[in-house]
Amino acid sequence: MKMRIKQSYICKDIEQYDINTNLVSTHVPAVGDVAVFEVLQIGKHKTIQGAEKRMQTILPGDYIMAAFGTRYATAQFEGYVPEGICPEYHILGAGGTVGLVHSSHSKFAQAGPTTLKLAGWITNAHQNVINTIAANQHLQKPFTGGMGHATRVILSVGSSMDSGKTTTAAKMVQGLSKAGYNTAFIKLTGTVFTKDADLNFDHGATTVADFGMLGYPSTYMCSLQQLLNAYESLMHLVNAAAQAFVVIEIADGIYQRETEMLLRHRPFMNTVDAVVYSAGDSLSAIHGYEMLRSLHIVPAAICGLFTASPLLVQEVKERLYAPVLTIEQMAAGELLQYIERPVYEMAS
Template identity: 60%
Template sequence: MEKRIKKSYICRDVNKYHIDQDLVHFHIPTVGDIAVFEVVSIGKHKTIQGFDKRNAAIYPGDQIMAAFGTRYATGQFEGYVEMNPFHEYQILGAGGTVGIIHSMHQRFTSVGPTQLKMIGYAVDARGEILNTKKARQPEMMPYTGAAQSLTKIILSIGSSMDSGKTTTAAHIVRGLKKNGFRTGFIKLTGTVYTKDCDLNYDNGADVVADFSAMGFPSTYLCELEELLNLHETLLMQINAKELDYVVIEIADGLFQRETEMLLTQSRFMSGIDAVVFSAGDSLSAVQGVKTLQEMNILPAALSGLFTASPLLIKEVKSKLNLPIYTIDQLATGELLQLIKEPLGSIA
């Protein structure tokens, strides 16, 4: 009996294909190339997010369909698409990103990554390898800046991967909806997995979208122009002109490559109406604001994990004269009083 192939979320639109096993020996994979793998051993990832968003358990011997991609995650894995064909790969992200791991957080060294063996590439009737990014390329729009002028945009950024910026974004969305505003959410950068979009949708967002909608298994190592095109495309995709606000989240911390690239790019920042900066503790809050000031950005407000501690809030208030909001305050819409005017620089 033919084995059932468990299709990961990034491959959700793949229906007609056949598997070419010969290409494994000589084709050098590129980001977005789709392949079928056999699970060799289970490590960090015990499930993959399926085409239907359900987290499907995987076991040694299972076959999965996934796409090649990169990953930058300080709390998890650093992984790449190598310039050589290999027979064994690792799961980089549960949404279906596969590559070669270069480093991992120490907490995973005892279990390691989930190991995969390459079976073959998914190809079309002409024998061409299916690619998630290439499939969506005709829909990508060139950046003009027009889309970001259609609505007010609030940018949620953080000091690190786990600083609380997604929770901050979701509670901003909740506060906006509570006050009667049509609100969208975009996860602009990161590694494919729907958790962040789902959380914002559950908090009331009228529409959500992320980079995977345009076939990106991840955005790590994308060029600036590609990110700007993606920004424009996603805003148009969610019909930004029909929304009062769009909350946009950028993954990881201020020093991450794509985050820093966007924050220092005037074409991107000129369309942002307010920045909310999340931090994990008082030191990262204070130093993060100083880093943003060096980028000519003054946050409208601070939030994040540190706001769970009254003592940490007190420490930050002693160093900074900026509004600080807990998630409960964001959820009531208190931020609205600060974002009625466009973002100003500190120059």
């Protein structure tokens, strides 16, 4: 089969391969399985991120290389890997995550997802379908928590998608870096796309890493052990022991499956030195803070979109005894004075 293939970011490490069309009607996809797809109709995704991070325009009739995965994005798509063979599939994420959309935000109701047809499976010399997670198994480290204790870990969590936690993390990195501290950034959960890691690198991070480097098209529906191992592995990739701080962002909100699992897992949280919570408005700031306190987690500071409004900041300050920092204050390094506070309060 001769075709020009636009290779998505999740497939960046795949170089030697065959395209097997014989398996199209028999192989049931699994998370991480790689295939070539023909673009049928353009919907929400008009571009995909390529292996070199450049955004590539896609058109009907194009062929793309991508991997099957899931997605949880309250402002975009909820999607899953199908349990059987389907006539069409959907782009779930611009980094190359493909599956079937289960639900979507109403703003995409008219456009819908970009639809694809499976053209062939990407196989190795033994005619086995290449899997991005299996191909990066050599990078996987079992969770011990030791790497977390080799540095100071700051966790950036938020009330929901688009609550400002990525910007908060980037401004944290900027402030810590300007204060003279080597600071790395890790995106631990989400759907593969390098924008957040790139933003933090541009804000001064010495090095960045995300779950996509381990071959995960997304982390939605991963087991707790997979998440913990990914954490340990990414800490190795950023050489945590050589960093004064490692800022870690966990995607979506504190009620999201993987986020809540990690927040409730004491061995993971015992490696965290400070938690910064971001929220979109005053009510979510207050309720989210109280939810974290119910887990005996004391945020070092609260930030996020709501801090753009002095009135919302005032509402929060009148109801919570907690530091509220704007992104300008984060960028100025003011978080440093608050991160000596313990992450856990004593349970009564």
